[in-house]
Amino acid sequence: MKRRHWILASIGLVLVVLAVWQIAAAARGLEVTTVRDAEPRLVVIEHAGTAAHSRPLVLIAHGFAGSTAIMRGFGLTLAHAGYTTVLWDFQGHGTNPEPLSRTMGDSSGLEATAEAALDRALARGYGDPERIAIIGHSMGSGVALNFGIDHPGTAATIAVSPTGAEVSPQLPRNLLLMAGALEGRFVENAEALLAEAGGEGGDHAAGTARELLVVPSVEHITILFSPTAHAAARDWLEATFGAQPGAQAYTDRRMLWYAVAIAGALLLGAGLAPLAAGPAAAVGKPRRSLWRRLAALVGGAVGATLILWLASLAGLQLSRALGLLVGGYLLFWYGIAGSLNLLLLWERPRLPSLWAVLGGLMAFAVLWLGVGLLAEWVWLPWLLISRRLVLWPLGAVLMLPWFVAAGQSVRGAGLGGQIGWIAAHSIAIVGALVLALLLSSELGFLFLILPVFPLIVALHGLAAAPHRGSWAFAISGALFVSWMLLAVFPLQ
Numbered sequence: 042m043k044r045r046h047w048i049l050a051s052i053g054l055v056l057v058v059l060a061v062w063q064i065a066a067a068a069r070g071l072e073v074t075t076v077r078d079a080e081p082r083l084v085v086i087e088h089a090g091t092a093a094h095s096r097p098l099v100l101i102a103h104g105f106a107g108s109t110a111i112m113r114g115f116g117l118t119l120a121h122a123g124y125t126t127v128l129w130d131f132q133g134h135g136t137n138p139e140p141l142s143r144t145m146g147d148s149s150g151l152e153a154t155a156e157a158a159l160d161r162a163l164a165r166g167y168g169d170p171e172r173i174a175i176i177g178h179s180m181g182s183g184v185a186l187n188f189g190i191d192h193p194g195t196a197a198t199i200a201v202s203p204t205g206a207e208v209s210p211q212l213p214r215n216l217l218l219m220a221g222a223l224e225g226r227f228v229e230n231a232e233a234l235l236a237e238a239g240g241e242g243g244d245h246a247a248g249t250a251r252e253l254l255v256v257p258s259v260e261h262i263t264i265l266f267s268p269t270a271h272a273a274a275r276d277w278l279e280a281t282f283g284a285q286p287g288a289q290a291y292t293d294r295r296m297l298w299y300a301v302a303i304a305g306a307l308l309l310g311a312g313l314a315p316l317a318a319g320p321a322a323a324v325g326k327p328r329r330s331l332w333r334r335l336a337a338l339v340g341g342a343v344g345a346t347l348i349l350w351l352a353s354l355a356g357l358q359l360s361r362a363l364g365l366l367v368g369g370y371l372l373f374w375y376g377i378a379g380s381l382n383l384l385l386l387w388e389r390p391r392l393p394s395l396w397a398v399l400g401g402l403m404a405f406a407v408l409w410l411g412v413g414l415l416a417e418w419v420w421l422p423w424l425l426i427s428r429r430l431v432l433w434p435l436g437a438v439l440m441l442p443w444f445v446a447a448g449q450s451v452r453g454a455g456l457g458g459q460i461g462w463i464a465a466h467s468i469a470i471v472g473a474l475v476l477a478l479l480l481s482s483e484l485g486f487l488f489l490i491l492p493v494f495p496l497i498v499a500l501h502g503l504a505a506a507p508h509r510g511s512w513a514f515a516i517s518g519a520l521f522v523s524w525m526l527l528a529v530f531p532l533q
Contacts, residue, residue: 123285306411
């Protein structure tokens with residue numbers, strides 16, 4: 042390797058180590074305990090060395106396709122403020138292998154899981170049973186609202202990006218509603234709930250306090266990482282329970298350090314890329330014209346959406362394919378879109394060389410470690426449970442045609458061309474999925490995560506760029522994106 046590669050790798054390694062240290066520092070002064078013998082499995086975050094049984098206990102419920110990881114910002118903020126926080130994975134989510142058998146958007150059956158989490162936490166001596174509060178996001182907001190209504194002793198309820206419930210001026214007690222300024226539908230839901238709950242005002246001591254906070258500059262996902270939202274939850278609980286002994290000011294910056302870690306991993310991967318380069322070989326230019334490649338890209342994406350729509354009209358429940366809610370649809374969409382793309386290009390790919398395979402695996406390792414494994418501490422349960430892991434080879438095979446076609450399109454492009462193709466791939470994917478949403482209401486959750494797709498495309502493009510050749514691009518993309526989809530979407 043040349044000197045510049047060693048410099049890149051060294052800078053990347055330093056950034057990764059620094060970011061890991063800072064992310065881990067978020068739990069300094071706290072005890073984070075995983076209760077594995079409970080059902081559901083609990084994650085308890087509390088002040089280190091304090092009498093946990095004497096502190097208010099806060100239940101924290103995630104939303105659809107969420108997990109304990111994505112709600113940890115609330116857990117850490119409130120634990121630093123002196124509360125004992127309890128998080129868990131709902132059925133079909135994260136590490137919970139039990140299927141999620143429900144209609145999306147309906148909290149039926151999930152409230153019992155929250156009750157079980159509370160019972161097991163109290164049985165193990167966590168929290169004061171006379172001082173209970175609950176926070177929920179999206180799907181979990183419905184759980185939180187109904188929990189506060191059905192358990193009148195719940196001192197405070199906080200609904201983030203709320204769905205719906207039959208609230209009243211009396212219940213739930215001390216209701217705080219939050220929604221992001223960029224998620225208009227949930228702002229409307231919150232306004233309707235506030236009106237049904239008697240409007241803003243009330244008294245915390247009497248349990249009648251009500252408030253709506255529209256958090257600026259965030260939407261359905263980023264609201265979970267907003268210091269404004271975290272501080273509002275902390276202030277609301279302090280108004281309910283009073284300031285807690287040993288409370289410390291804390292601002293959750295893990296997502297910023299996570300971005301630093303990703304940048305470091307990409308630099309480290311770029312620096313080490315020559316190790317998988319092999320003998321120098323001409324990459325060559327694409328055989329098809331730019332317009333032919335663009336037409337194949339768009340035609341494959343739109344064609345896959347229409348084919349799957351027709352299949353749904355024939356009675357196939359594709360939103361539940363492969364035992365994954367929405368995720369199975371996406372895997373089949375990529376498979377069909379990629380196959381159509383290759384047919385429209387009419388360019389038979391050559392078999393990969395050993396060095397191309399090695400380069401693809403190295404790019405995948407950079408993404409798996411830098412983007413994935415560190416996400417376990419920030420927003421995503423990356424280590425797949427067995428029921429998810431067995432689907433990964435099939436998912437990668439379904440993904441492969443799309444990434445082979447994409448790799449052929451971007452082959453030989455310079456920096457500007459690669460950026461252009463990243464943008465083109467993002468537009469094609471998002472546009473085709475928007476069309477899918479218009480054709481099928483069962484895929485409604487996709488609307489909330491559409492902004493994530495361009496980010497995934499960009500991260501993969503950056504990781505694969507140092508490994509010239511379409512097969513390194515294809516192998517790394519198929520392995521990484523299929524793993525991510527299997528990590529995110531619920532089992533059913």
